[in-house]
Each structure stands twice: as structure tokens, then as C-alpha cells.
Amino acid sequence: MRLGGRLAAAIEVLGDVEARRRPVADALKDWGLSHRFAGSGDRAAIGNVVYDALRRKRSYGFRMGDESAAALGFAAVIDGLGMAPEALAAALAGDRFAPEMPAPERLAGFLAEDLAAAPAAVAADVPDWIGERLEASLGLAWVEEAQALAMRPPLDLRANTLKAGRDKVVKALAPFGAEPAGLAPDGIRIAAIAGEGRHPNVQAEAGFQKGWFEVQDEGSQLAALLAGAAPGEQVLDLCAGAGGKTLALSAAMENTGQVHASDADRQRLAPIHERLKRAGCRNVQVRDPREDLAGLFGQMDLVFVDAPCTGSGTWRRRPDAKWRLAETALAKRLEEQDAVLDRAARFVRPGGRLAYVTCSLFHEENAERVAAFLARHADKGFAVADAGARWNALLPQADGRCRIDALGGGSVLAMTPRLTGTDGFFFAALERAR
Incomplete structure (x- = not known):
């Protein structure tokens, strides 16, 4: 043509x-x-x-x-x-x-x-009502943040350390201009396409078929890293979806301990089986949505909640979503987030932790949900950990590359395309004392 x-x-x-x-x-x-x-x-x-x-x-x-x-x-x-x-x-x-x-x-x-x-919302390329929420969530630089969400995204991959190191994957994908990602230790980046170009079909590569790497945004990789899943732990990925973060948690745990992967939507969960097989993840147990998980109550070292959200942080990849999003849909998501956090709390053991993640930049879906959770569960001994300190400890080269906000004696953080070069992600860690 x-x-x-x-x-x-x-x-x-x-x-x-x-x-x-x-x-x-x-x-x-x-x-x-x-x-x-x-x-x-x-x-x-x-x-x-x-x-x-x-x-x-x-x-x-x-x-x-x-x-x-x-x-x-x-x-x-x-x-x-x-x-x-x-x-x-x-x-x-x-x-x-x-x-x-x-x-x-x-x-x-x-x-x-x-x-x-x-008008600001026009320059930001968002509907007026979304502009108001982004301004409240991101402050004075909200227009610049939104403009970064309107850029073409890179193609990010995660080296699966159960099978291959990052250097090996970068070498295999060198014809496509693959380079080590700037922040995620196992991340690989292929730059955003220019002009009429297109990203390579990396899933057709032999390395992908062998399980050497997965397609995963660098921000998603960093959220899994911040959760701190350790070898030998018992982990519940409560909203596992297709399993991208499940695989990252499994690799961080070096195929030891146990990851229980669950999701309320069987259709969303279906691809995880083939992905686990290809990646060589032996420590993941996929739990059917109809399965009773009561036996896991109070037993988990880490409960990872990648909550259902508006997906505002992914608008570089799904720009049509910002024009279809309605305020009623946002209200529904807030209810779902409260419900999944309440459910997740039941699985955390005393001394364990709960990681709350969204791919949204809206304050209502992020810090406000954490604050509301703490108010509802004041008797459970949950406290906000210092996510900002963990970010700086794990990624000393990335100081200032995310938004860190104080909350409940600790801190929560947000990654954005403008600051972090990733999709937009929110991360909070809650520790249970009793």
C-alpha cells in the first residue's frame, strides 16, 4: 500500500x-x-x-x-x-x-x-475531568507528566534469570538494538519506534521460545523488585492475571518457596500456564478462581496485590482508554480496590507484608486507598513501610527518578514516564506487626 x-x-x-x-x-x-x-x-x-x-x-x-x-x-x-x-x-x-x-x-x-x-487539559491530551484529577495527583508538573504519557513507548523485556542472564539476552537481541534497561537489574529495552517503523516480533525469537526473557514494562519489573520476595518465602499473587509479575516473583525467589497465583477472572489467568512452563518456574502453584484459599489465611510472608485499576499509567500503550474512561468506571475501580485489599489482609501472617500496586497515576486509586485501608484495619497492626528508602537502597543510581510521598509514618512511591521512563505505576508496602 x-x-x-x-x-x-x-x-x-x-x-x-x-x-x-x-x-x-x-x-x-x-x-x-x-x-x-x-x-x-x-x-x-x-x-x-x-x-x-x-x-x-x-x-x-x-x-x-x-x-x-x-x-x-x-x-x-x-x-x-x-x-x-x-x-x-x-x-x-x-x-x-x-x-x-x-x-x-x-x-x-x-x-x-x-x-x-x-487550555491545560488540551495541552495534556486528556479529557477535562481527568486533567483535574491528574493535577490533584501529580501537582504543578501534571501537564508535562501527561504529555509524557502521550509519547510512543519503548519495548521492555525482563531477562528470566532462571534460564539466562541479561547479557546473554541482550546479545541475542542485538540486531534489534536491545540494550540493558536503565533501572531494572534484569531489564532490557528496545527503543520506541520512529516514523513508520515497528517493534520486532521478539516472541518469534528462539530465546523467547526457550524462556530466556519475557515482555514486561520496566515499571512492572521494578514493582515486583520492590516487593522483596525472597527465596524460601510463601507468597500469594492475588491478582496474577496473565502472570507477568508472578514470573518475576518466582525468579526473584530462585524457584524456591512457593508462589500461589490466583485471579478472580479465569480468562485473564489462562495464559499463565504456558508462560510458567516456558519460563521453567517450578515454585508456582496456580489456584483456580473457584478454589477455596481459606487454608492460606494468616500464612503468607508476602501478599502481592496488582489491583484492578483505570490503567492511566499505561496510556502510552493504550491511548484509546483515556477517551473511553468514565467517572463511573473510576468509582467502580475504587470499590474493587478496597475489596481486594480487605481480602488480601486475611492472608498476611503476623510479621508479613502486603504489597499494593496499580498501573494508575490517580491519587484516589493509590495513596487514598492505602490510607482508607489503614483506617479500616487499625486493629490488625498494619503500617506503611518506607518504600522510598527501599527504592534508594535498591536503585542508588535512580535517586529522584520517582515520586515519593510520606504516608502513615512511611512512604509510598509512583513511577511515571517523565521521571522514570516507564509506564506509570504506584507502589506501597504494608507491614503487619501482629
């Missing part, structure tokens, strides 16, 4: 996402199934335009003076591919599949418009 056909396809997908308020991944998949002539390179290029347009939907609309799918598609091509309007017009000339170029004055306005004159 030529550029004109790719741009027309991207505009079609953007219109579908807007009209049906559906996940962009589903819209792109359906487009591909109904246009089988499009090759993998075409689909990747179309996806780039669509995702770039959704990441910067409000600022592109402001600069174009038009929020239509066509306007956003042209803005994404001009910005993402670095094409001057004249060069774009020349590239589309004679292409019968190409959409009509916007008026010259509209394109001139797009290039000249200064976002400094835009």
Missing part, C-alpha cells in the same frame, strides 16, 4: 473507534481481517498513525481546528513522520485511494499553533 491508502485506512479506523467507542486493538484487528491484501508492514504503519492520533487527540484537534478523524489522521502523519504539508501533498498526488488534503490554511494553522495558548 502507498501512503495514501495507509492514511485512508487509519482515518477509517479512527472513525470506527470514535463512533463505536471500542478498543483500538479490536478496530485494527477487524480492519485487517476485512482487508487481507494489507501486509504486515501496512498494518504496522496504519497502527502507528492511529495510535499517534489517539495519544494526542486533543492537541492535534486544537492545532488543526478540527477534531474529525480525517484531521487527526493528517496531523499524525505530518507530526509522526515529520512530513511537511507540501511533501505530503506530493506523496498523495495521483493516489486514487488517498483522502483529500485539508485546506492549506488549516495545515498552516496546525504548524503555527502554539499549545501554550491551549
